[in-house]
Amino acid sequence: MDSTKLPIIEFNHKKLNPGSNSWKTTSDSVRRALESYGCLVIEYEEMSSELDEAMFGLSEELFGFPIQTKMKHTSQLAGFGHGGNFSAMPLIEYFGIEYDATDLEPKKKFAGLFWPDGNHCFCEILQSYCNLLSEMERTVTKMVASSYGLEKYYEPLITSSFYMSRLMRYHSPGENNSSIGLIPHRDKNFVSIIGTNDVRGLEIQTRDGDWITFHPSPRKFILIVGEAFMAWSNGRLYCPLHKVVATREREKYSIGLFSFVNGVVKVPEELVDDDNPLKFKPFNHLDFLDYCKEGGEKMTEAIQTYCGI
């Protein structure tokens, strides 16, 4: 692999049938990329440029509402609800919304805060966009399990997962202001997958400490291993530091889908042996998120201090 570029994999679900040769070779490449870089650029043929344009157009409209309206979207969970105006990161603003592939209700409730008569178009577009993100996230999780010979763990993982979709905007910093969009952090969830408008800014740190920039395009998405997935793999998968550097020219918009486990994350016994002793005690994912609230995203080694052995 070229260590100056992020690994990239083309996905076409019509050609990727579990059990086929192409499934097996792609699964092994995906697993190797996530072990080396902790992230992967997915070139996804099924994403249409119309859906991409509609999604980011609506995002711009949404962030344009007055702050009083935006603040009505609240949540108890960190990262969900509306957030912004942080002293260390004044450029980022986000909306974290519960995501369910079959249930439009959370999106309708969210849209109702902005458009009192509802906005069917917004809900449908957000749902379609997130469904595609979710398909990619599930395929990758299944591929990793399959590449380790641990297919039996995939269904229980998926059935105990819950998701957040997050819409993000990064203001341009203007002259002489800091360009920090998002400070270097590791994601605390299981898997993150992110699509962005055509503005760069997201950078991922390699194991050697170099930063590599993600180059966005409508069919390219970046999938990032979170601390919970890294711990599940007993440290085999890498969980990279990443950050957003806002550009002076234009605002960056991104949409992420973040998966979480509703319950205990436990390293499969097959991943533990004399050469690979257990590195993480079983932990409740929600309790871990609570623990992280204290130190916020600054805790770059949170999982290690929480349940590392």
Ligand SMILES: O=C(O)CCC(=O)C(=O)O
């Ligand atoms: O907006 C992006 O490109 C990255 C977002 C991110 O890293 C996060 O929300 O954890």
Ligand SMILES: [Fe+2]
């Ligand atoms: Fe992140």
